Amino acid sequence: MRRLLFESLIRRPLTEAAPRRSYAAMQELAAAIDRTARRRLGRSLSIRAVDAGSCNGCELEMHALSNVFYDIERFGIRFVASPRHADVLMVTGPVTRNMAEALERTYNATPGPKWVVALGSCARDGGCFAGSYAVVGGVSRVVPVDLHIPGCPPPPADILKGLLALLEQADKGARTS
Amino acid sequence: MPVLIDIAPEARLIQHHRPWPRAVTGTTGWTAATESLADGRRTLLGLWGEASCVHMALLDEIDGTAGVVSLEGLQGRYPSVARHHLPALRLERALRDLTGLEPQGLLDTRPWLDHGRWNLRFPLGEKAAALPKAKTYEFLPAEGESLHRIPVGPVHAGIIEPGHFRFTANGETVVRLEERLGYVHKGIEGLMAGADPARAAELAGRTSGDSTVAYAYAFARAVEAALGLDIPPRAVWLRALMAELERLANHLGDIGAICNDAAFSLMLAHCGALRERVLRAADAAFGHRLMRDRIVPGGVAADLDEEGAAGLLTLLAEIRRRFPELVELYDNTASLQDRMVDTGILVPELARHYGAGGYVGRASGRAFDARQALPYPPYDALRFDVPVLNQGDVNARVWIRIREVEQSLSLIEQILGQLPPGPIRHNVAGDGEVREGMAVVEGFRGDILVWLRLAGNRVERCHLRDPSWFQWPLLEAAIEGNIVADFPLCNKSFNCSYSGHDL
Ligand code: SF4
Numbered sequence: 001m002r003r004l005l006f007e008s009l010i011r012r013p014l015t016e017a018a019p020r021r022s023y024a025a026m027q028e029l030a031a032a033i034d035r036t037a038r039r040r041l042g043r044s045l046s047i048r049a050v051d052a053g054s055c056n057g058c059e060l061e062m063h064a065l066s067n068v069f070y071d072i073e074r075f076g077i078r079f080v081a082s083p084r085h086a087d088v089l090m091v092t093g094p095v096t097r098n099m100a101e102a103l104e105r106t107y108n109a110t111p112g113p114k115w116v117v118a119l120g121s122c123a124r125d126g127g128c129f130a131g132s133y134a135v136v137g138g139v140s141r142v143v144p145v146d147l148h149i150p151g152c153p154p155p156p157a158d159i160l161k162g163l164l165a166l167l168e169q170a171d172k173g174a175r176t177s
Numbered sequence: 178m179p180v181l182i183d184i185a186p187e188a189r190l191i192q193h194h195r196p197w198p199r200a201v202t203g204t205t206g207w208t209a210a211t212e213s214l215a216d217g218r219r220t221l222l223g224l225w226g227e228a229s230c231v232h233m234a235l236l237d238e239i240d241g242t243a244g245v246v247s248l249e250g251l252q253g254r255y256p257s258v259a260r261h262h263l264p265a266l267r268l269e270r271a272l273r274d275l276t277g278l279e280p281q282g283l284l285d286t287r288p289w290l291d292h293g294r295w296n297l298r299f300p301l302g303e304k305a306a307a308l309p310k311a312k313t314y315e316f317l318p319a320e321g322e323s324l325h326r327i328p329v330g331p332v333h334a335g336i337i338e339p340g341h342f343r344f345t346a347n348g349e350t351v352v353r354l355e356e357r358l359g360y361v362h363k364g365i366e367g368l369m370a371g372a373d374p375a376r377a378a379e380l381a382g383r384t385s386g387d388s389t390v391a392y393a394y395a396f397a398r399a400v401e402a403a404l405g406l407d408i409p410p411r412a413v414w415l416r417a418l419m420a421e422l423e424r425l426a427n428h429l430g431d432i433g434a435i436c437n438d439a440a441f442s443l444m445l446a447h448c449g450a451l452r453e454r455v456l457r458a459a460d461a462a463f464g465h466r467l468m469r470d471r472i473v474p475g476g477v478a479a480d481l482d483e484e485g486a487a488g489l490l491t492l493l494a495e496i497r498r499r500f501p502e503l504v505e506l507y508d509n510t511a512s513l514q515d516r517m518v519d520t521g522i523l524v525p526e527l528a529r530h531y532g533a534g535g536y537v538g539r540a541s542g543r544a545f546d547a548r549q550a551l552p553y554p555p556y557d558a559l560r561f562d563v564p565v566l567n568q569g570d571v572n573a574r575v576w577i578r579i580r581e582v583e584q585s586l587s588l589i590e591q592i593l594g595q596l597p598p599g600p601i602r603h604n605v606a607g608d609g610e611v612r613e614g615m616a617v618v619e620g621f622r623g624d625i626l627v628w629l630r631l632a633g634n635r636v637e638r639c640h641l642r643d644p645s646w647f648q649w650p651l652l653e654a655a656i657e658g659n660i661v662a663d664f665p666l667c668n669k670s671f672n673c674s675y676s677g678h679d680l
Contacts, residue, residue, distance in 0.1 A: 057387070
């Protein structure tokens with residue numbers, strides 16, 4: 001272990017430069033935040049992941065955000081274990097009927113101000129699974145959505161861009177309120 | 178066709194079913210098949226239903242053959258398999274929820290996938306109106322002085338799929354765990370009915386995201402088996418290449434994540450970096466990090482160019498340089514070993530009885546690997562070992578993964594070394610006849626079964642059986658007598674799929 005740790009001291013870090021903000025996502029967000037005029041959030045953002053029927057592909061890329069290449073915590077963004085600690089619910093999947101109530105209850109357990117990010121094509125409108133007897137078809141049918149990050153699954157860099165846009169707007173929002 | 182002959186000599190063989198036989202039998206044949214499962218002569222590969230028929234897929238491990246036994250023209254019921262062979266229990270409960278067919282003699286009358294929230298019942302059978310109010314789900318009782326219950330889920334405290342775990346504990350010790358699943362049931366088989374093979378392939382590839390390659394692979398092979406279609410040699414090899422990359426990425430991720438659940442995050446950081454490198458190399462080679470929608474009926478949808486191949490060789494070199502020291506770290510860290518060894522033991526008898534596949538089976542003495550036991554090209558032309566251990570604990574499940582990482586590296590190298598040139602995709606055209614096909618493909622988690630019937634270029638019925646069906650129940654057995662705090666560790670070492678199971 002010592003050798004491995006020592007090597008880590010002399011090797012250059014794998015962590016990569018931050019991606020540029022996603023402007024489309026920013027505009028979508030700006031609208032959402034103006035609408036609600038939320039109070040200052042601060043720089044740090046706590047995310048609670050909710051799988052509402054995903055194929056688990058989106059979860060894999062969410063996990064990847066924590067690896068050393070993306071190292072999401074350096075932006076003050078972290079995944080938390082309880083909705084009570086969360087600013088953001090990041091919801092994946094077409095929202096199965098068997099999960100709709102759990103999603104709603106998780107939303108209600110999250111204190112305001114709060115944002116909902118719908119992650120992946122399924123989360124937007126059911127994607128590939130739209131029209132099934134077993135899905136509601138999109139997160140916004142159950143809870144209000146502030147930002148949608150497209151992709152199947154969205155690569156980690158895209159998720160990061162969306163979240164950075166969310167942070168930036170949250171900061172701005174704070175100045176005007 | 179030894180797998181069926183002694184079961185049902187009077188049975189009618191279905192001519193258009195490939196590559197293994199399917200026999201329509203009477204109750205006697207069905208019961209004989211059930212008995213052969215119960216006494217261990219055969220292994221259950223799958224059990225699924227249609228409006229008025231049920232099918233059971235069987236494996237004869239000694240002969241290396243498979244087959245399907247069917248009962249047709251049912252009047253709402255059929256003789257329960259689970260009554261004599263418990264591994265069929267959840268499959269039968271799911272079958273009843275989806276088709277309305279009643280497994281006669283099954284004592285457990287609780288639903289499984291149907292939580293009473295759909296707007297109909299029996300979506301794959303004679304559809305019926307939903308019940309006005311869902312019955313409360315009764316968990317199995319566990320009573321005694323000083324026992325307490327801990328309900329967990331469906332929303333868990335991490336980035337995990339949803340499911341419910343009901344623990345009964347005596348102090349710290351788990352007395353009983355009961356799982357309740359079905360939360361992510363999306364109705365994939367319902368969506369597949371009537372879809373063309375291209376759309377159905379997309380759905381198959383979204384059954385379980387971590388196994389998107391393996392599912393697309395199995396689905397494509399089932400379609401090709403049904404149609405008697407050959408695919409270009411280059412596509413045969415590219416498919417295996419993607420499958421091994423997927424296995425590599427998932428095993429690396431799992432090894433790190435299991436160690437992390439024992440509070441050893443150093444492994445997670447290093448394994449996570451290697452996993453990320455695999456995904457990036459896959460992206461560069463095939464244009465998608467998870468290689469989704471790259472395997473299609475008729476071949477593959479993306480070719481590998483020189484740059485992509487060079488990237489994969491660099492990846493192999495990097496993993497070969499880094500991985501051995503991680504293995505050493507794993508093996509030499511006493512605190513880690515203390516958590517892993519003897520934790521969550523699955524006894525070999527249970528693994529065999531349930532036909533558990535993947536690292537769960539192979540860490541408990543069951544040497545089954547579809548790439549070797551029911552070989553499909555190009556694996557019949559490749560050299561690889563199937564590692565097997567007997568301890569059945571978390572540690573053994575980690576070691577199986579470690580050995581399989583090494584095997585996958587070798588397989589990728591072999592494939593790159595002999596990748597034939599040429600086209601990568603043939604047209605898929607049915608002749609409008611009814612045809613049935615079946616395929617078993619080894620995903621990272623275990624064997625995936627796909628069975629389908631095509632009618633006039635449409636999927637009439639497709640069934641996808643995730644390896645988790647025969648692993649989830651065993652997690653309940655493995656955790657018994659362990660402390661509650663070791664559950665995440667045991668659970669991660671099984672890493673069963675929720676989505677693949679719930680469909
Ligand atoms: S968007 Fe794609 S990856 Fe994400 S849950 Fe849906 S099917 Fe899976």
